[in-house]
Amino acid sequence: MSFDLSLIYESIPRMLSGIGITFQLMFLSGLLGLILAVILLLMRISGKWYLSWPAQVHIYIFRGTPILVQIFIIYYGLPQFEFIRDSVFWPILREPFGCAVLALTLNTGAYVSEILRGGVLGVDRGILEAGSALGLSARQKFIYLTTPIAARLALPAYSNDFISLMKATSLASTITLLDMTGIARTIVAQTFAPYEVFISLAIIYMILTWIIQKTFGRIEKYLSRYVNP
Amino acid sequence: MTNSTSDALIQMINVDKFFGEFQALTKINLEVKRGEKIVVCGPSGSGKSTMIRCINRLEEHNAGQIIIDGKELTDQVKDIDAVRREVGMVFQSFNLFPHMTIVKNLMLAQQLVRKVPIAEAHKVAMHFLERVKIPDQADKYPVQLSGGQQQRVAIARALCMKPEIILFDEPTSALDPEMINEVLEVMTDLAKDGMTMICVTHEMGFARSVADRVIFMDAGEIVEEADPEEFFNNPKSARTKAFLSQILTH
Ligand SMILES: Nc1ncnc2c1ncn2[C@@H]1O[C@H](COP(=O)(O)OP(=O)(O)O)[C@@H](O)[C@H]1O
Ligand SMILES: [Mg+2]
Numbered sequence: 231m232s233f234d235l236s237l238i239y240e241s242i243p244r245m246l247s248g249i250g251i252t253f254q255l256m257f258l259s260g261l262l263g264l265i266l267a268v269i270l271l272l273m274r275i276s277g278k279w280y281l282s283w284p285a286q287v288h289i290y291i292f293r294g295t296p297i298l299v300q301i302f303i304i305y306y307g308l309p310q311f312e313f314i315r316d317s318v319f320w321p322i323l324r325e326p327f328g329c330a331v332l333a334l335t336l337n338t339g340a341y342v343s344e345i346l347r348g349g350v351l352g353v354d355r356g357i358l359e360a361g362s363a364l365g366l367s368a369r370q371k372f373i374y375l376t377t378p379i380a381a382r383l384a385l386p387a388y389s390n391d392f393i394s395l396m397k398a399t400s401l402a403s404t405i406t407l408l409d410m411t412g413i414a415r416t417i418v419a420q421t422f423a424p425y426e427v428f429i430s431l432a433i434i435y436m437i438l439t440w441i442i443q444k445t446f447g448r449i450e451k452y453l454s455r456y457v458n459p
Numbered sequence: 460m461t462n463s464t465s466d467a468l469i470q471m472i473n474v475d476k477f478f479g480e481f482q483a484l485t486k487i488n489l490e491v492k493r494g495e496k497i498v499v500c501g502p503s504g505s506g507k508s509t510m511i512r513c514i515n516r517l518e519e520h521n522a523g524q525i526i527i528d529g530k531e532l533t534d535q536v537k538d539i540d541a542v543r544r545e546v547g548m549v550f551q552s553f554n555l556f557p558h559m560t561i562v563k564n565l566m567l568a569q570q571l572v573r574k575v576p577i578a579e580a581h582k583v584a585m586h587f588l589e590r591v592k593i594p595d596q597a598d599k600y601p602v603q604l605s606g607g608q609q610q611r612v613a614i615a616r617a618l619c620m621k622p623e624i625i626l627f628d629e630p631t632s633a634l635d636p637e638m639i640n641e642v643l644e645v646m647t648d649l650a651k652d653g654m655t656m657i658c659v660t661h662e663m664g665f666a667r668s669v670a671d672r673v674i675f676m677d678a679g680e681i682v683e684e685a686d687p688e689e690f691f692n693n694p695k696s697a698r699t700k701a702f703l704s705q706i707l708t709h
Binding site for chain 1: 540552555567571572601
């Protein structure tokens with residue numbers, strides 16, 4: 231078979247026109263997912279069963295099922311319910327973009343909350359005892375001791391999850407969104423050249439991964455300044 | 460109930476402590492007067508840490524009473540906070556806040572707990588860093604300091620809260636031998652200034668020169684209590700004798 235280089239040159243700019251959607255999915259779900267993760271984490275470590283139990287159920291469901299299935303359930307399943315069609319969220323859930331953001335947020339929130347919990351559990355008990363002995367309240371210890379230390383501990387795993395999230399945005403193309411992958415699929419349908427187009431697409435994703443890795447590397451170095459000053 | 464006629468700053472009355480089924484403290488009775496220096500020793504696992512950790516509620520006692528400066532330790536957060544404001548603690552493993560510079564380590568609780576304004580907190584921090592002789596390390600992070608320096612910072616951090624009492628839990632056990640003395644010197648200085656101290660340590664030289672009383676614990680009980688002279692020269696119980704012969708032959 232032949233490998234058509236000119237097709238690559240032509241398709242890359244077209245696919246890049248979808249990078250805006252990819253970024254929107256990534257940053258919006260990343261931010262909302264992080265907020266959700268913190269809420270789930272606080273629920274889990276609250277010590278109150280009626281808070282920790284729902285959080286655990288959420289985490290179990292969203293880690294235990296494929297993200298693609300989650301996207302389908304939200305996109306095809308939710309509109310079946312009249313109360314959802316009548317709700318204030320309908321303008322968002324009616325759109326594939328809103329459904330994709332919702333699915334990615336719920337999914338990444340579950341994973342990230344477990345990552346954050348690992349960080350919180352990794353904080354040396356002695357440091358927190360020193361805080362107690364100095365008279366800090368539970369809340370003050372959480373804000374001034376646990377949070378900064380846990381953030382540093384959790385960052386490497388978090389950066390991996392963020393990369394997973396970036397790649398998972400491509401699944402939004404299955405519900406008609408024209409992100410980079412969605413555009414690639416359109417081009418393939420027109421040109422019948424899946425090989426060239428998808429390899430070009432893979433290269434773009436790899437570059438994005440590299441940039442994310444570098445960025446997190448910098449943040450990690452900053453947060454670790456007190457470990458290797 | 461909390462009004463005692465005794466002039467003791469710390470009173471432990473028939474204190475029991477359990478970890479599950481296991482009884483870590485049995486009928487502990489201890490009185491410490493203002494300005495007294497107490498050294499606690501005993502074999503590993505005898506309950507020394509547990510006893511002093513009950514005094515600032517890092518552990519919760521299960522029976523008996525603990526009264527600090529007239530305030531009884533109960534489940535009330537208010538009482539616990541009040542006691543913790545009066546009681547400083549120095550740990551074996553220093554437990555500095557690793558993500559903060561030395562001076563920030565000393566300022567944090569002043570600002571959050573005592574609501575001291577930032578400039579004043581900084582001044583107090585520098586004052587106590589000078590007192591433990593490391594003002595030049597103020598802007599470094601804990602990992603950049605030696606163990607002995609870190610422990611002196613930990614002492615300064617406790618002092619910044621202006622406590623009535625300081626508890627030391629084996630403050631030199633994690634240190635390389637050449638750093639032990641710099642920490643003991645700071646502690647001796649504190650003792651001279653009249654600080655009330657309870658110190659779990661096996662530094663018998665320190666005990667002889669500083670302690671008003673030495674307490675020997677074994678299996679969760681206070682076995683013997685005497686002034687240092689008598690404790691070392693004339694121990695009464697067989698368990699104390701066995702313990703002393705062990706650590707003094709090191
Ligand atoms: N958090 C805990 N849970 C269960 N057992 C504990 C705990 N802390 C201490 N103990 C037990 O209580 C006993 C006394 O411990 P500790 O006070 O640390 O002794 P020491 O300081 O004299 O070495 C030991 O047997 C120890 O194993
Ligand atoms: Mg101990």
